[in-house]
Amino acid sequence: MKTDVFITGGGIGGLTLALKLVRAGIDVVMVEKLPGKQPVYKGELLQPKSMQIFDGLLVYDEVTSNAQIIEILDLIELSKTLHVKDQSFMDYTVIPGKYNAAYMIHHEVLKNIIRKRAEIYPNFHYINSASCKGIEHDKALVQKGKDQFEVEATFFIGAEGRASVTRQAMGIKVEPIKYNHHFITVTFPRPSNFVGGQIFSSYNRFLGLFPLPDNQVRSVYLIPAGEYKRIKEKPIDHFHKLYTDLAPAIDGYVQKLEDWSKIQLMIPIMYHADTYVKGNKAIIGDAAHAVHPMAGEGMNMAIQDADILGELLVDMYKLSALNVENLKQYENVRKVRADYLIHLSHLSALAYSFPFQPVSWIRSKTFERMEEDPVLHFKQMLNVSGLGMWKESVRDRFIQGGMMPTRKKDLPIEKKEMKLFSSEDDYPWKWKGLL
Numbered sequence: 001m002k003t004d005v006f007i008t009g010g011g012i013g014g015l016t017l018a019l020k021l022v023r024a025g026i027d028v029v030m031v032e033k034l035p036g037k038q039p040v041y042k043g044e045l046l047q048p049k050s051m052q053i054f055d056g057l058l059v060y061d062e063v064t065s066n067a068q069i070i071e072i073l074d075l076i077e078l079s080k081t082l083h084v085k086d087q088s089f090m091d092y093t094v095i096p097g098k099y100n101a102a103y104m105i106h107h108e109v110l111k112n113i114i115r116k117r118a119e120i121y122p123n124f125h126y127i128n129s130a131s132c133k134g135i136e137h138d139k140a141l142v143q144k145g146k147d148q149f150e151v152e153a154t155f156f157i158g159a160e161g162r163a164s165v166t167r168q169a170m171g172i173k174v175e176p177i178k179y180n181h182h183f184i185t186v187t188f189p190r191p192s193n194f195v196g197g198q199i200f201s202s203y204n205r206f207l208g209l210f211p212l213p214d215n216q217v218r219s220v221y222l223i224p225a226g227e228y229k230r231i232k233e234k235p236i237d238h239f240h241k242l243y244t245d246l247a248p249a250i251d252g253y254v255q256k257l258e259d260w261s262k263i264q265l266m267i268p269i270m271y272h273a274d275t276y277v278k279g280n281k282a283i284i285g286d287a288a289h290a291v292h293p294m295a296g297e298g299m300n301m302a303i304q305d306a307d308i309l310g311e312l313l314v315d316m317y318k319l320s321a322l323n324v325e326n327l328k329q330y331e332n333v334r335k336v337r338a339d340y341l342i343h344l345s346h347l348s349a350l351a352y353s354f355p356f357q358p359v360s361w362i363r364s365k366t367f368e369r370m371e372e373d374p375v376l377h378f379k380q381m382l383n384v385s386g387l388g389m390w391k392e393s394v395r396d397r398f399i400q401g402g403m404m405p406t407r408k409k410d411l412p413i414e415k416k417e418m419k420l421f422s423s424e425d426d427y428p429w430k431w432k433g434l435l
Ligand SMILES: Cc1cc2nc3c(=O)[nH]c(=O)nc-3n(C[C@H](O)[C@H](O)[C@H](O)COP(=O)(O)OP(=O)(O)OC[C@H]3O[C@@H](n4cnc5c(N)ncnc54)[C@H](O)[C@@H]3O)c2cc1C
Pocket: 008, 009, 010, 011, 012, 013, 014, 031, 032, 033, 034, 040, 041, 042, 043, 044, 045, 130, 131, 132, 133, 159, 160, 161, 162, 163, 165, 185, 265, 266, 284, 285, 286, 287, 293, 296, 297, 298, 299, 300, 301, 302
C-alpha cells in the first residue's frame, strides 16, 4: 500500500489533520488500533481556537449543535466548613470576535463528526483495529488481526497519543513529570439549569463540573496520588457525599451513579518532546506533549498542532515543496505556544496541589484580582483560548500578588484584536516565502 501521508492514531489530533489534508486532495492512510469507541473518558472542553479551526474545516455548526456552550466558568472557594467564602469567574466573552466561548462535547461525538466529514473524500483511507508496530525505511508496519502489511508513504505523522511508536521511531525520549494528586472522573445527569462551568475548591478539596449536552455533566475530583484503590473500596454513598458536600446543586443527580463502574482514575502527567520533527516524520498532540488537565488544553493543543501541520503539508503539496526540511515550520510555530500552555497548566495545577489554608487564601485572592483587573482577565482568557499569547508582565505579577492596585480601565477592542494570532502568526511560511 502507498500513500502521501500515513497517520498513526485516529484520535482527535490525527482526525483533524486527516480532514485538513484530504480536503486538499492529499492521499491519507490512517490506522487506529481500536475497533470503535474509546473505553475511557478523554478531553471534552473545546477552547475558542479549536472552534475557529473547526469553522475553517466547515464543521463548526455541527460541533456547536452537539455541544454545550460555556461562556463563564465560576471559581468558588469554600471555607473549612464548606460555605462559600469567595467567588470569582473566568469570562470567555472578554475575547473579541466570533470565538468567545468554550464548548463541551462528548469526545466520541466530536471524533465521529470529524471522521464522517473526512470519509466523504475517497482519498481518506481509515483502517480501524489496525496497529502501527513501527516505521523503518519509509515504510510503516501495520498489524490488523493476524495480518501484517506495510504502508509506504512520503510523510509519517504520529498522532497516537502518549505511547507513540512514531516518536520512538524518531528516537525522541520524553520524561514525564508526575503530580502529588490524581483525579477521579465521571459523567452523570445534571439539572437542566446547570449550564455554566463550576470549579469548587476548599483548602484541601477540588471538584470541577463541566456541563455536557443532553443534561449531563462531566466531573473531575482531586484525590491524593495513590488513594484511588482505597476510596473505591468504600460504598458508593461515600463518593456521592464527596460531591454533594461541595456542590449541593447536584444532590439527587450524582446519586444516579449506582456503583463505581463508570468512575475512572485520571493520572495527570506533563512532558514536552525536545523536537516534533525528524526527517519525514512528525508528531502531534499527546505524542509531542502532555499537559496537566487543569486548564482543559490537551485536546485543544492536539487540534492546534493538526491545524498548523495540516496547513503546512497542504502548502508543501501545492507548491511541490516536499523537502522534509520544510516540516520544521510546524515546530517553529507550535513549540513555543505549547511550551507556554504547558507552563500555564502546570501553574494552575500547583494552585490546587497543596492542601493548606494559606494556599487557599492566596489562590482566591489571586483569582479575585484577576477578575477585577480587566487587563489581567483578558490576558488569562486570551492565553487559555489559544487565540493568542500574551505573557504576564512584572506589573501583572505585582497586581496579582496584591502589591499594586488593580487597573480599572479595560483595553480598547482594537488593542485586544491586535493580540489575536493573525494568519501571518499561524502560517508564517505563506507570508515570508519560506517554502
Ligand atoms: C481522562 C482524561 C481526561 C481528559 N480531559 C481533558 C479535557 O477536559 N480537556 C482537554 O483539552 N484535554 C483533556 N484530556 C487530554 C486529551 O484527551 C488529550 O490531550 C487528547 O485526546 C490528545 O489527542 P491525541 O489525538 O493527541 O491523542 P489520543 O486522543 O490519545 O488519540 C490517540 C489515538 O491513537 C490510537 N493509537 C495509539 N497507538 C496506536 C498505534 N500504535 N497504532 C494505531 N493506533 C494507535 C489510540 O487508540 C487513540 O485512538 C484528557 C485526557 C484524559 C486521559
